[in-house]
Amino acid sequence: MELSNKELQQITRLQEALLNIRLDRGRIGDLLAEVAALVQAKAAMGAWLDGGVPIIVTHRAGPQIETYFARVFDGVDVEGNLRATDPDLDRINLSRRRLGSGVYHENVLAERESVTRAAYFQEAFAPAGMHHVIGMTTRLAVGEALFAFGFEGDDDPGFVSGRTETLLRLLLPAFSFGFGAIDRAHRHQQRLDKAIAEARVPATLNRPGINGHHLHRDRAGTPLIRLPLPELSGEEGGQLQVSLDALHLEDLAAALAKRFALSPRQRETAELMLRGLTSREIAHQLGIRMNTARRHCEAVLQKAGVARRDQLAILSLSELVDG
Structure with missing residues (x-):
């Protein structure tokens, strides 16, 4: 498959954006829309976890998907799989996460007849305009991050030509790295919060130029030591630091x-x-x-x-x- 210079430039821009992705619904929605245009999808959805809560954004898809997922979400099992009360959706979600990060055509996960009979298809995907689906996913410590793209008919070029899978495979490494970095930072944050909550030495989380968040009682004076936290520092507001107060x-x-x-x-x-x-x-x-x-x-x-x-x-x- 040959790509035009314009498509190559667009892919390069998307790769850079995915490498530096942040958990912001608006920004992720914009990226989802750009990728959907690249693969000529009629509709799209993105899903990820934010603090253990599944978040969904859509592009040119009706509200049925987000509503349905919120209704059937059934928590997380001990292996980190998101579970659903809809058995067909639950089976597909488990299969996709077990396969690991990749680009998946819907026929890899389920036969077409079983898809069209399933409640998730009849109540969510079909009304939302996602009759056929190809997506890219990356496995996280809990759940996964997913960009899925919907196509209309059996003969939709984006669904049958193989072009969509090829383009998504070009984006997959950056997609996996970006969401993987968010996942690692979240786990670092959880461990840090736990450590500070249990610390016997007073500690403070702060950004230079921003008032610190004191998790133990505040005392005036110069901190004993300041430690930078590059894994948790975002692009806004400077580098996050933890300050250990002098012992009293x-x-x-x-x-x-x-x-x-x-x-x-x-x-x-x-x-x-x-x-x-x-x-x-x-x-x-x-x-x-x-x-x-x-x-x-x-x-x-x-x-x-x-x-x-x-x-x-x-x-x-x-x-x-x-x-």
Whole structure:
């Protein structure tokens, strides 16, 4: 199959756009429309996951597909497959994902007679103008990303000539890379959110020039360290960073209190010990007798299982960071 210079330029532009795709309905809809024009499809649909929720966009197709998919969506199984209450649609979805990333003519997935009898065809695809379908798909950790193109009749050139499959195979590597990058970034984000939520060290997510999103209580001061997150940084707003705040003695004392069941007074004593105060200074700070302060200090060391105050400081840091 020969391609004109105009078609080659269009394919190059689409490849670049797919390599840098973002989960934006409008932008993906525009790309879907361009690819549909390239393969001379009468209608098209795109589907992907956004936060575990299936999203569908259409081009020159009626609303029936999106409505039908929303009605029959039945969650995700343990293998990451999207399930449907429509058994025929469920079987095709499972088959397509098991085949993996590729360009698939509908006759690879089901016989025509079984397609036209199926509820998804009669209630969604046929009314939406997608009587015959060829699509490209890429398998993701959960579900898949799909661009499917609809053609009218059995003799529609886009459906029977082989041209559509050839053009889609040229776009498939960029399509797979773009949606795969989004999928990886989403999984990185999930792991990061979990790590920050469970962190014992206060952390902040921010972009340069944009107020940070503090997931632990905010404290003034310069962060201990800033780490760039290139996998999660989009093209808008600069590079995402995670900032780790400097450790605070009240957090260290709280970690000791939780681990060794210190009383409220012993926790106060532990924090003052970590600040380097002597027993006399602790007594003055707490407004108690020096002998009482000394007994609190001894109780803290005994419960923590250490003999010296410097060992208490090392232990508290270990408790906070290592959990």
